[in-house]
Amino acid sequence: MTDAPLPEERTRTLAEKVWDRHLVAKGENGTPDLIYIDLHLVHEVTSPQAFDGLRLAGRPVRRPDLTIATEDHNTPTLAIDRPIADLTSRTQIETLRRNCEEFGIRLHSLGDIEQGIVHVVGPQLGLTQPGITVVCGDSHTSTHGAFGAMALGIGTSEVEHVMATQTLSLKPFKTMAITVDGTLRPGVTAKDIILAVIAKIGTGGGQGYVLEYRGSAIRALSMEGRMTICNMSIEAGARAGMVAPDAITYDYLRGRAHAPEGQDWFDAVAYWDTLATDDGAVFDAEVFLDADTLEPFVTWGTNPGQGVSLSGDVPNPAGIVDANERSAAERALEYMDLAAGTPMKDIRVDTVFLGSCTNSRVEDLRAAAEIIRGRTLAPGVRMLVVPGSARVRIEAEAEGLDRIFTDFGAEWRFAGCSMCLGMNPDQLAPGERCASTSNRNFEGRQGKGGRTHLVSPLVAAATAIRGTLSSPWDLAQDGEKK
Amino acid sequence: MEKFTTVTGVALPLRRSNVDTDQIIPAVYLKRVTKTGFEDALFARWRADPDFVLNDPVYAGARVLVAGADFGTGSSREHAVWALRDYGFDVVLSPRFGDIFRGNSGKQGLLAGQISEADAQRLWDIIEADPGVELTVDLVSRTARVGALTVPFEIDDYTRWRLLEGLDDIGLTLRDESRIAEFESQREPWRPRTLPARQVSL
Numbered sequence: 162m163t164d165a166p167l168p169e170e171r172t173r174t175l176a177e178k179v180w181d182r183h184l185v186a187k188g189e190n191g192t193p194d195l196i197y198i199d200l201h202l203v204h205e206v207t208s209p210q211a212f213d214g215l216r217l218a219g220r221p222v223r224r225p226d227l228t229i230a231t232e233d234h235n236t237p238t239l240a241i242d243r244p245i246a247d248l249t250s251r252t253q254i255e256t257l258r259r260n261c262e263e264f265g266i267r268l269h270s271l272g273d274i275e276q277g278i279v280h281v282v283g284p285q286l287g288l289t290q291p292g293i294t295v296v297c298g299d300s301h302t303s304t305h306g307a308f309g310a311m312a313l314g315i316g317t318s319e320v321e322h323v324m325a326t327q328t329l330s331l332k333p334f335k336t337m338a339i340t341v342d343g344t345l346r347p348g349v350t351a352k353d354i355i356l357a358v359i360a361k362i363g364t365g366g367g368q369g370y371v372l373e374y375r376g377s378a379i380r381a382l383s384m385e386g387r388m389t390i391c392n393m394s395i396e397a398g399a400r401a402g403m404v405a406p407d408a409i410t411y412d413y414l415r416g417r418a419h420a421p422e423g424q425d426w427f428d429a430v431a432y433w434d435t436l437a438t439d440d441g442a443v444f445d446a447e448v449f450l451d452a453d454t455l456e457p458f459v460t461w462g463t464n465p466g467q468g469v470s471l472s473g474d475v476p477n478p479a480g481i482v483d484a485n486e487r488s489a490a491e492r493a494l495e496y497m498d499l500a501a502g503t504p505m506k507d508i509r510v511d512t513v514f515l516g517s518c519t520n521s522r523v524e525d526l527r528a529a530a531e532i533i534r535g536r537t538l539a540p541g542v543r544m545l546v547v548p549g550s551a552r553v554r555i556e557a558e559a560e561g562l563d564r565i566f567t568d569f570g571a572e573w574r575f576a577g578c579s580m581c582l583g584m585n586p587d588q589l590a591p592g593e594r595c596a597s598t599s600n601r602n603f604e605g606r607q608g609k610g611g612r613t614h615l616v617s618p619l620v621a622a623a624t625a626i627r628g629t630l631s632s633p634w635d636l637a638q639d640g641e642k643k
Numbered sequence: 644m645e646k647f648t649t650v651t652g653v654a655l656p657l658r659r660s661n662v663d664t665d666q667i668i669p670a671v672y673l674k675r676v677t678k679t680g681f682e683d684a685l686f687a688r689w690r691a692d693p694d695f696v697l698n699d700p701v702y703a704g705a706r707v708l709v710a711g712a713d714f715g716t717g718s719s720r721e722h723a724v725w726a727l728r729d730y731g732f733d734v735v736l737s738p739r740f741g742d743i744f745r746g747n748s749g750k751q752g753l754l755a756g757q758i759s760e761a762d763a764q765r766l767w768d769i770i771e772a773d774p775g776v777e778l779t780v781d782l783v784s785r786t787a788r789v790g791a792l793t794v795p796f797e798i799d800d801y802t803r804w805r806l807l808e809g810l811d812d813i814g815l816t817l818r819d820e821s822r823i824a825e826f827e828s829q830r831e832p833w834r835p836r837t838l839p840a841r842q843v844s845l
């Protein structure tokens with residue numbers, strides 16, 4: 162609760178409701194609001210300098226009981242029982258361990274069942290809940306918005322600020338409704354929705370906004386699908402993405418380790434039920450997307466907004482009106498070594514990466530396994546399957562998914578960020594081309610000189626079978642031809 | 644943090660838009676645990692190209708970076724700001740910034756000033772016509788001046804005030820400590836806690 166008057170009388174959006182509920186102090190004369198943070202997720206890369214700052218100032222972590230850490234960005238996905246070979250990676254992990262010990266922070270280290278990508282771990286533990294504020298020194302914190310939480314990626318100075326004060330100084334954001342109505346065809350997924358949204362509004366289109374995903378196609382998605390969509394909100398430049406909680410959210414949460422229990426559960430649900438955007442609430446901007454006509458979507462360039470339907474061609478930069486975008490497209494095609502007009506489906510890949518906080522939950526692995534079951538990997542292609550967390554890995558193994566992947570010819574790895582950003586040895590070689598279920602196709606993101614096409618798990622699986630960018634629809638056609 | 648009023652120094656033209664933080668500092672450099680010494684990491688991939696503008700000795704010691712639109716998008720890594728600071732930059736001017744990058748900048752005394760696309764063009768033209776020319780950035784009047792050209796830039800009032808005063812964010816917030824404590828005393832009991840750790844079996 163807050164001592165500022167709750168503007169109960171006006172209609173509000175989901176984002177505004179969560180904001181209002183966390184107001185510690187309202188800013189005056191252009192100063193930002195002070196917002197309380199319910200949950201702080203920590204990992205090894207963006208925290209050492211923050212812990213150092215605390216130490217220098219002689220400050221404790223204010224709320225260790227609202228803070229949790231895991232190791233993910235640097236961790237190896239092979240031989241995790243051996244010391245980390247890369248010395249700087251090892252130092253960073255060891256630094257996190259020492260800091261967590263010193264400041265009393267719960268840490269899930271390599272080898273622990275709850276270790277994994279920070280954005281997979283929070284929801285899996287039931288810590289990510291509707292109507293909370295979540296922060297992490299990582300831009301893909303937006304993932305947690307799938308639960309109707311306000312989830313913000315922050316920088317290291319802000320990490321230190323939250324550690325010291327459990328608050329953040331923030332200016333209110335604008336709100337944007339992204340309404341996706343209709344029914345996805347089989348073979349089309351949440352990943353295709355969000356890639357299409359970003360291609361539509363651009364990598365800067367969401368700047369300054371919190372996006373709220375609405376409409377029948379969003380309501381029909383599983384929590385995993387909603388997380389995939391919210392995850393990539395940052396790729397549209399947005400501060401956060403949110404989905405109002407509903408029965409699907411509650412079903413996902415019930416029984417998880419840190420979900421409320423007993424009377425607390427009913428009290429929580431009573432609050433969660435009030436979160437949905439009021440009828441008549443006004444968004445600062447609105448975007449519409451038709452789910453019925455959506456096709457599997459892939460990127461051709463070096464930012465996530467440079468995407469087309471898989472059935473389309475590499476665009477011709479000459480046809481782009483905006484001069485900035487045109488030169489960006491020219492640069493991208495040169496880097497990607499693609500010629501304008503090439504059908505996307507003719508593009509051969511060397512590597513397929515199934516993983517990252519966008520698409521590494523057990524549902525993603527299941528969907529890909531379903532497609533590759535009983536088939537073999539295209540010659541000359543390598544496929545890496547990296548579960549989002551140790552728990553996901555164990556769950557997948559209990560279902561036999563690991564066998565499906567290894568029989569297919571893919572590598573079954575331990576959990577972590579892995580080839581999403583190549584901080585560990587999982588990297589593309591220069592010039593290598595990859596179909597990746599991750600979220601960023603920036604130059605060199607997956608390894609120096611590597612070329613990334615962002616795809617859904619289904620497209621990743623079909624591509625691994627055919628060796629060229631493909632969707633499950635193409636597999637069906639191959640079947641008919643035989 | 645030191646107080647920021649004006650800066651005069653060599654301006655470096657970066658005629659590229661969408662310079663994301665992966666380009667400003669590639670992920671391999673994020674393994675360090677220190678907060679300084681990132682100057683070698685700045686634009687590391689592009690610097691491998693001898694023709695990259697940062698390698699041009701005429702711009703040695705540059706303090707003002709004039710970049711294309713959407714500078715600092717992508718990853719939240721504050722290292723991007725540290726790398727720019729360590730290299731010697733005090734100011735980045737661009738028609739549009741990634742939100743997180745802009746927030747991080749203000750906290751490290753890096754001025755992220757927003758200019759119009761047309762002014763970016765004008766600045767580039769002048770700087771390239773007279774490489775090594777010094778540019779003056781005045782935070783009080785929110786203007787950048789080079790030769791006969793003066794262009795306005797935008798920065799929000801709060802960040803400007805903090806930069807002018809050289810204020811530490813955490814100290815500022817802790818002045819409100821009693822309000823934080825009061826807020827905490829009224830939080831709902833069912834809100835999640837990480838401690839004590841709970842476990843459920845598979």
Ligand code: SF4
Pocket residue numbers: 233234278279280299301517518519577578581582599600
């Ligand atoms: S999986 Fe990739 S995007 Fe997600 S947290 Fe790790 S590095 Fe960041």
